[in-house]
Amino acid sequence: MRRALVPGVVVAVVLVLVALPLFLTPYPISLVTRILAFGLLVVSVDLLTGVTGLPSLGQIAYFGVGAYTAGMVGVHVTDNLPVQLLAGVALAAVAALVTGAFVVRTSGIVFLMVTLAVGELTHRLADGLDAVGGSNGLAGIPPGTVLPGGEPLLIAGFVYWWVLAVFLLGMAVALVVSRSPLGRAMRGVREAEGRLPALGQRTYAIKLAAFVVAGAVAGAAGTAWTAQNRFVSPGDLAFSVSAIALLSVVLGGAGTLWGPLLGAAVVIVVRDELAAYVAGYGELLLGVLFVVAVYALPRGIAGSRLRRVPSVKPA
Amino acid sequence: MTALLEVQGLTLRYGAVTAVDDVTLTVAEGSRHALIGPNGAGKSSLFSVLGGATRATSGTVRFGGTDITSADEVARARAGLVRTYQHSSLFLRLSVLDNVKLAVERQSGRPLRPWPSPRADRRVAAAALERLEQVGLAERRREPVSSLSHGERRQLEVALVLACEPRLVLFDEPTAGMSAAETTRFLELVEGLPREITTVVVEHDLDVVFRLADRISVLAAGRLIADGTPEEVRSDAGVNAAYLGAADGREALFTDAPDPTTEGGRA
Ligand SMILES: Nc1ncnc2c1ncn2[C@@H]1O[C@H](COP(=O)(O)OP(=O)(O)OP(=O)(O)O)[C@@H](O)[C@H]1O
Numbered sequence: 001m002r003r004a005l006v007p008g009v010v011v012a013v014v015l016v017l018v019a020l021p022l023f024l025t026p027y028p029i030s031l032v033t034r035i036l037a038f039g040l041l042v043v044s045v046d047l048l049t050g051v052t053g054l055p056s057l058g059q060i061a062y063f064g065v066g067a068y069t070a071g072m073v074g075v076h077v078t079d080n081l082p083v084q085l086l087a088g089v090a091l092a093a094v095a096a097l098v099t100g101a102f103v104v105r106t107s108g109i110v111f112l113m114v115t116l117a118v119g120e121l122t123h124r125l126a127d128g129l130d131a132v133g134g135s136n137g138l139a140g141i142p143p144g145t146v147l148p149g150g151e152p153l154l155i156a157g158f159v160y161w162w163v164l165a166v167f168l169l170g171m172a173v174a175l176v177v178s179r180s181p182l183g184r185a186m187r188g189v190r191e192a193e194g195r196l197p198a199l200g201q202r203t204y205a206i207k208l209a210a211f212v213v214a215g216a217v218a219g220a221a222g223t224a225w226t227a228q229n230r231f232v233s234p235g236d237l238a239f240s241v242s243a244i245a246l247l248s249v250v251l252g253g254a255g256t257l258w259g260p261l262l263g264a265a266v267v268i269v270v271r272d273e274l275a276a277y278v279a280g281y282g283e284l285l286l287g288v289l290f291v292v293a294v295y296a297l298p299r300g301i302a303g304s305r306l307r308r309v310p311s312v313k314p315a
Numbered sequence: 316m317t318a319l320l321e322v323q324g325l326t327l328r329y330g331a332v333t334a335v336d337d338v339t340l341t342v343a344e345g346s347r348h349a350l351i352g353p354n355g356a357g358k359s360s361l362f363s364v365l366g367g368a369t370r371a372t373s374g375t376v377r378f379g380g381t382d383i384t385s386a387d388e389v390a391r392a393r394a395g396l397v398r399t400y401q402h403s404s405l406f407l408r409l410s411v412l413d414n415v416k417l418a419v420e421r422q423s424g425r426p427l428r429p430w431p432s433p434r435a436d437r438r439v440a441a442a443a444l445e446r447l448e449q450v451g452l453a454e455r456r457r458e459p460v461s462s463l464s465h466g467e468r469r470q471l472e473v474a475l476v477l478a479c480e481p482r483l484v485l486f487d488e489p490t491a492g493m494s495a496a497e498t499t500r501f502l503e504l505v506e507g508l509p510r511e512i513t514t515v516v517v518e519h520d521l522d523v524v525f526r527l528a529d530r531i532s533v534l535a536a537g538r539l540i541a542d543g544t545p546e547e548v549r550s551d552a553g554v555n556a557a558y559l560g561a562a563d564g565r566e567a568l569f570t571d572a573p574d575p576t577t578e579g580g581r582a
């Protein structure tokens with residue numbers, strides 16, 4: 001009954017998102033743009049953490065690969081945004097495949113620490129590599145074009161539409177995968193990893209596939225980030241970003257994909273907007289938010305809404 | 316009658332505990348084999364080694380004529396050797412149908428396909444539903460496993476292994492926790508299985524054992540102390556004492572549990 005409403009709600013939300021630049025001024029539009037790019041990163045974290053049961057602090061690495069690739073392509077090759085997107089996603093996926101081959105051999109808290117290390121290494125690498133601007137960051141990225149030789153997107157509203165398109169694409173990939181046999185197998189890993197080999201299914205292949213998909217989605221998020229800011233700096237890959245991404249997943253309800261998106265919106269608004277009123281205490285405010293959320297909404301925003309009445313069974 | 320499973324001198328030690336002690340055993344193709352023994356006899360440990368989840372300390376296992384001693388769990392499952400667990404191991408927050416689909420997809424679909432495919436998905440769903448009908452859980456297919464009763468979970472375990480298109484199923488106490496009706500259903504299910512599927516059942520309920528089995532092996536303290544037809548095992552004096560570890564074991568083993576096939580003869 002409720003399920004029948006879902007397509008309608010999705011269409012309505014997408015329409016509102018598309019129409020937003022017609023109503024909002026550039027400043028709030030840039031806030032929503034940031035939420036969408038960060039939200040897609042959070043979705044990639046949820047694919048691993050919530051859907052597959054592998055808590056990750058490393059998706060920032062593939063986000064970074066996507067962001068820097070898009071920036072480098074923008075500076076040196078073409079201002080065409082679709083090309084930057086494809087290059088960023090491809091490189092992020094390859095990076096996820098190469099690192100994932102080792103990373104997914106671990107699980108639980110060890111996985112958390114290893115992904116944290118991968119994220120921090122990427123951060124350091126960006127900081128030390130002069131070819132990508134080192135600690136100054138990668139500047140001079142030209143405004144992007146959607147069609148080859150077309151008009152560059154200078155107006156916040158147009159940039160927003162491109163980021164929204166990337167976001168919807170990434171979200172669609174996440175939803176399609178999560179409804180596929182691979183998605184079911186990923187949830188199988190989360191629920192009872194040890195049972196799958198007894199059914200003849202190697203879990204390594206499932207986890208690696210999930211890791212590559214999540215890496216590609218994070219890469220797409222990174223290219224969207226670059227498209228908006230036209231600047232990438234090592235600070236964008238800081239540990240604190242991984243931390244608030246994971247916080248968004250927990251806050252929104254792990255494993256639902258859309259819940260963590262709401263979590264991402266709350267976290268960005270709190271960090272970037274409300275924090276201004278408590279100057280210097282933004283992180284503290286997030287910490288308080290997290291503690292309150294864990295107590296008030298133990299299953300996240302999504303989990304609280306969907307709490308089901310226990311079914312009555314005949315004795 | 317060819318041997319499907321040949322176990323030779325199998326030993327499993329957990330530190331100082333010898334859970335399986337030099338067991339040599341053959342399971343014939345198509346047989347309905349039962350494995351009995353007191354608590355802690357090593358039945359589950361033996362299954363764990365046969366399934367490949369635990370590596371034997373020594374000994375060899377041949378399956379369908381091939382040495383699988385060093386094959387891992389995945390390889391054994393794909394070869395058709397699967398087991399159920401004494402303590403249900405299921406995908407709790409997935410629906411009942413999704414649990415079975417995981418096994419069906421491994422078997423007949425492409426388990427890692429990252430996009431939906433209406434036709435393939437329908438075929439997988441139909442095959443999974445068929446397994447659920449077989450065990451009587453079709454009505455519960457949309458429920459998360461966490462809302463199933465203990466007995467229903469045992470039935471789902473059965474559906475899962477059957478979905479693997481097995482040649483040999485090792486059932487570890489399948490009826491423990493099932494209601495009488497569920498047990499009857501399980502017995503009929505196993506009796507109705509084609510003979511291409513060989514079964515070994517660990518079972519404490521001797522009614523079940525004598526109704527199902529055409530061959531019984533008895534394990535005590537890790538050692539195989541008897542192996543033969545139900546009649547041979549029943550008349551084996553040593554079995555009863557060891558089985559219950561008491562002098563009056565015979566009485567408790569064969570007359571306490573009401574068994575319609577033996578009661579008349581023994582009265
Ligand atoms: N993982 C383990 N580590 C150490 N000892 C174990 C382990 N698993 C089982 N054992 C021991 O091995 C022996 C055999 O246990 P097992 O579970 O195989 O017996 P069982 O015949 O299945 O008993 P039950 O009828 O109670 O299920 C027991 O002494 C048990 O304590």
Ligand SMILES: [Mg+2]
Nearest residue numbers: 358359360401
């Ligand atoms: Mg046992």
